[in-house]
Amino acid sequence: MLAVKFENQQMLMPNHHDPANSIERLVALRSYQILDTPRESEFDELVQLAAEICEAPISVVNLIEDRRQWFKAEIGLGIRETPLDVSICRHVLLQPGITMISDLRNDPRMRANPLVTVDSGLRFYAGCLLETPDGHGIGTLCVLDRSPRVLTSRQQSALKTLANQVMAQLELRRSLGQKTRLLEQQEMLLKEVNHRTKNNLQLIVGLIQLQLRQVHDKEAQTALMDTSRRIMSIAAVHERLYQTDEVGTVNVASYLAQVIAGIRATASHEVKFELDLAPVKMSLDTAIPLALLVNELLTNALKYAYSTPSQGSIAVALHREDDRIVLTAADRGKGFPTGFDYRKSKSLGMKIIASLCRQLDAELAFSDNRPGVVCLIKFTPNP
Template sequence: MLEPHNDPTQSAERLAALHSYDILDTPREPEFDELVDLAAKICGTPISVVNLIENDRQWFKAEVGLGIRETPLDVSICRHVLLQPGLTIISDLRDDPRMCANPLVTAESGLRFYAGCLLETPEGHGLGTLCILDTAPRKLSKDQQSALKTLANQVMAQMELRRSLKQKTKLLQEKELLLKEVNHRTKNNLQLIIGLLQLQLRRLTDPEAIAALTDTSRRIMSISAVHETLYQEDNVGVVDAASYLAQIIAGVAATAPHGTRFESDMESIVLPLDSAIPLALIVNELLTNALKYAYTAFASRQVLIILKKEGDTLYLTVADDGKGLPADFDYLKGRSLGMKIIASLARQLAADVSFFDNRPGLKCVVAFKADQRAIN
């Protein structure tokens, strides 16, 4: 029997490496079952297993010819080869002093032949083996030995793939949590700025200054709405356009003149952050401009917002029933800050912006191609 300090099964480093693969006690999988089945057929043996050696048991990820998932460690044959890299062949287990007293060997019609290829991590830790067993002594041909080594390499490749996917999933989860926290804090910081602007507005008496700060506050609210939606979404980094645009419309409606009606028809379209923020700001500018310039003081107001997707192109339409276009209107040469902002945001989206006389009113259509990964 191995002394504890010489027993490789009790190595803390080896056990940590084994547990890092997160494979113990997982269900059977075809990727492993097919490899043990192939090993048994190539080598002509009734038993083939992928076993992993824990500190107190031998657990089988896949097996042919046993019908069980684990055995106590003290009857494990493979535990004795954890320090032997490559392929270990024992033609007759009764002749090996380590195995001859094993109850699996001494039993009538017990095990006689063993061949196991070490499942070894890149760091050199033996985790278990891909092994084949028979109830009669025998040998393996060179081709069978080579095949067994190749199949063992495939077992390790499957395990490395599992570990890599687990690590990437963990990193992705950590990244998503970090992004959620960033969006939450950004939203809170923007809300703080809005609050400071609101305090400043209460002290102002100059109509132009009040209008300028109100517009600035609305723009910041639009960005805040995107980050609020990002924080709430399960899929971090993208947002549902209909959801966050509804928040922006509600924000503008809260300060609109009495009797203003907002109607919307928006498809549920997922957008990445670098498209969502410019689009939100464009909607804010178009709604604000409509309320400022489209109507006389006591006119009823109706504004329509439409968001549709046709193919890979998104179409945003904002239409009012106000006074319509001035005779000399030129969007690209517009001197107002709002038009300059819209032009700048349109360049960020690589969007085409068109204004039409709606008779009555004005219609603006913004068309751009969104990230296919986001909208499909």
């Protein structure tokens, strides 16, 4: 390891022509968010390979900041950074490709460098510029030795190839970081949209409640109450989406269980709910109409299947059948009236159920549960 003390050294402060001071270059360097990150095998393996190919005891991935040089990976130094004024690489930030100095003692820029003047100091340097797509030099992949020498043309070519791999790793990190930040922003925006949608829907429900106080016609009251109930169901869906940790997809089993829990809370405690929900992941485009569909089926069953609201049981099952999802909702109530055809029904509830099934491109069928009614829905979820 190179043993050099940097305190009490006379610093040669960079002048205003020093490329290390370029604001544009520093912005480019910091955009990679690589400085002061832990060591990573992807970079350690590249410096190890550079040292072996170039037969050098020291190899470094070196990033030049405004007051220091920092090593993302190194072999043979045993340190992570040095002051900028002892940096050899800062002098090559304007030199694309390979820079080779066979004997540092003969270079006027390097001969007073404490890394060179110290006993058994550095004698040989070869570095390849790490250059951004915009042409900014942010550091080097370099090899160093304590004896004067040169690299063969093959070694120089290999060093350049490895430097390209370093930049490829940095670009990949930056791209992934940008995508992660974009996804986080999208998630925050989507959650905020769901939260505001829920609040706006609750405001609409409040207005409907005010209107109910001024309406005395029983049929109109029932219609307004049904409308209020459906809007509250949609608001509950958006509240669940706002609270979930998963944005873009949801676990439908836990999601529907929460929706049904909200329905159960408004029903008599004597009504039994039987749930058999398989854990299936779905996109929001599928999960939202499915939740609204379950809400409509269950609230209609509570309202129409039994003579009194305190009676009955409702069973809901969801499972995968090959590449399709199968939903069943069954009650043990009065069943449909004689001659009732759900396909021709003009009731708002049936129209809503049919509309939601069309959104899912689902097959819909009602049949006799003896007693009661069972609804069977089959569809292929969106990817």
